[in-house]
Amino acid sequence: MALNIIDLIKGQLGPALISQSATQFGESESGISKAISALLPAVVGGMANNADKPGVLDAIMGSTSNGMLGNLLGGTSNNSLITTVLTAIFGDKVADITNAVSTFSGVNNSTSNSLLNMVTGATLGSVGKYAADNNIGASGITNLLQDQKGIVSSLLPAGLSLASSGVGNMFGAQEAEKVTVSSYDQPKVEVNRGGDTHSHPTPDNNNNEGGSIWKWLLPLLLLGLAGWFLWNNYNKDKTEEVVTTDNTEMVADSTAGMVNDSAMMVTPVKEVTDIDLNGKMIKGYANGMEASMITFLKSDSYKNAADDAALKENWYDFDNVNFKIGSATELEAGSEGQIQNLAEILKAYPDAKIKIGGYTDMTGDAAKNKALSQQRADFIKSELGKLGVAAQVVGAEGYGSEFAKVPATASNEERAADRKMAVRFTK
Template identity: 75%
Template sequence: MALNIIDLIKGQLGPALVSQAASQLGESESGISKAISGLLPAIVGGLANNADKPGILDAITSAGSSGMLGNLLGGSSNNSLITTVLTSIFGDKISGLVNAISSFSGISSSSSSSLLNMVTGATLGSVGKYATDNNLGASGITNLLHDQKGIVSSLLPAGLSLASLGLGNVFGGNDAVKVTSYDQPKVEVNRAGETHVTSTPDNNEGGSIWKWLLPLLLLALAAWFLWKQCNKPADQTVVTTTDSTAVPTDSSAMMNDTAVVTGTKEVTDIDLNGTPIKGYANGMEATMINFLKSDGYKNAADDSALKDTWYSFDNVNFKMNSATELEAGSEGQLQNLAAILKAYPEAKIKVGGYTDNVGDAAVNKTISQKRADFIKGQLSKLGVASQVVEAKGYGSEFATVPATASDAERAVDRKMAVRFTK
């Protein structure tokens, strides 16, 4: 399957950058996210349809080593490389594209123009870095871009089309291309990198067949999915992480404050003083309970004996761009943690939030603090308020992976965790 380079680019356009852009441009975060969701496929489509131009290839090669990804907001507004590429792929359609995105997202035209430069910079930098990391020459880059053709009509969010952007003739396609309504694509893709789009059939004889055949296929698919779910073994679970600051499925060490949870991903019954709770074998719950049963907490003289051991959540995930909404299924592990604290009422904990190195450090710290506060609040609602003594957001302070690394590589730095305290 051909690589979808939009997945590479979305890793550079996470919640921290969205929040920073919103603050700098004086716009809402939802408006910024909506604008980016329309700009990104248009820009990638423009590059794909101009992949044979030497200027495009030179720009991508130069961007890969220019450090462009390290300063997307501050370094893209007057970048001659970005200006040259936009002119090459859109020509006199740039102002129309800017205005269409402005109208669609509800942000000003000047903000839309700034985001056009920023997203173009992220695109050139991401593709350039990928080409460098994989030793792609000019032909390799051209082939990679050619593989992206057709993504514009499939990834544009509901409410946008090539015609509405004024780009139908630029891409050599049908100005009347429409996109069936679906949930607006997020700036930060889920880690599986999957995008599901329902296409609108052509209004011809073949389309009339699909009017009755497609519903039947969908019903069959739904029945198969339900059958699979009902017959799934009880010891399996599916952990979905969709947010850039969600806890990675592999619990990992945090610099300075060291996490110790590194479990297999087998769901099992964990004994909590005679009461079984569901959790991962050797995961957060099991490790915390073992520590408490061994009297490790009781024998700790003071906080200094506890401060270096953190336990990463392995099934608590926030929705994208949110510090107050959890993904479905996250509540179970919070309920488990509350049960553990109730079983050991003398134990107290501290909540910590961490992000990767992408975006502004101050914004990252603010986001992580809000999320840590939210976790503390949820635990308080579960009846253990007196045992959750502090919530602190560390942001990217202890991140170890460079901002230019892939989203998967940076996942090690993104987590929510707790530690015992006195």
């Protein structure tokens, strides 16, 4: 099965970046998500259709040294690599595409244009990193991109018409017919398991029964596909109101064994809101890490705690800090904000002290996992030090997979519960 590049890219365009984009551009999160759901397959499809062009290949291979993934929201608007690629794959139709996506998603044209640059940057950076990590050259990149044609052609959302933009055939001559089914007199399209499309003439009056079935069934199938894509790739975190942590065991300290913290762990509602930090407003998830820590401090529970033993069972999960896979020093886009929020909390309560904990899942070598989790805990401690609260971060410990609960054979999504960073107060 061909690698799905969409899976490489979607991790760069997660809920945190969507939320930040909505705030920066003054749009709704649903509008941003809808626009990205349209732009992502369009960009990947455009690159797949122009995979042999030197400008596209040069931009992909140059993206690894460009630092593109580190600043998707602010560093893609005037990037020469992105401009080169967009010109190569869309020519003079860029404005037509952004207008079509703007109409489809409800965001304004300037936002649609900014999101096009951001999605293109995420695509270049993700493919470039994959190629570098796997020692793939220009011909390999070309083959990888060309393999995407059958995948992305089925991911354009129903209701988005690229035919009117003049680039509806970027996935093949019949794509313009597939994207929008607005009239029962248009040719009907079947999507097979490989993602290829086949156009069929409208049945004549001697076969009205068969035609009537497709008249209502095909639009439902296309709508269902678009809904599935949005749900799984962008809005899943927003609809999961509570992340359960029943029977999760946390570390009191490496010498103190384990304690059941099902009543202590943060269970954030995935809704970004303003949080009052003694009159200063910070952004965070309602009932998330920041809100829970501030509530604890305001209650004087920390002030009245006799010693560290009274605090060591209360751990708070970082719910918006994510490291790139295998890295201890590279954060996913949008993660810095929560570290900055934690620093602001400590500045507001200068007597409070904290300890950082790092955890991994059961996959891989246990010793390497522990070393990685320690490095990540140390990294967050170092970042907090740069923000002026070094004296209040008195510990950082990596526990690796020692206390992971989900089997290594479980899915990546299930094992995500064990891959986390956490923080607790200490004396």
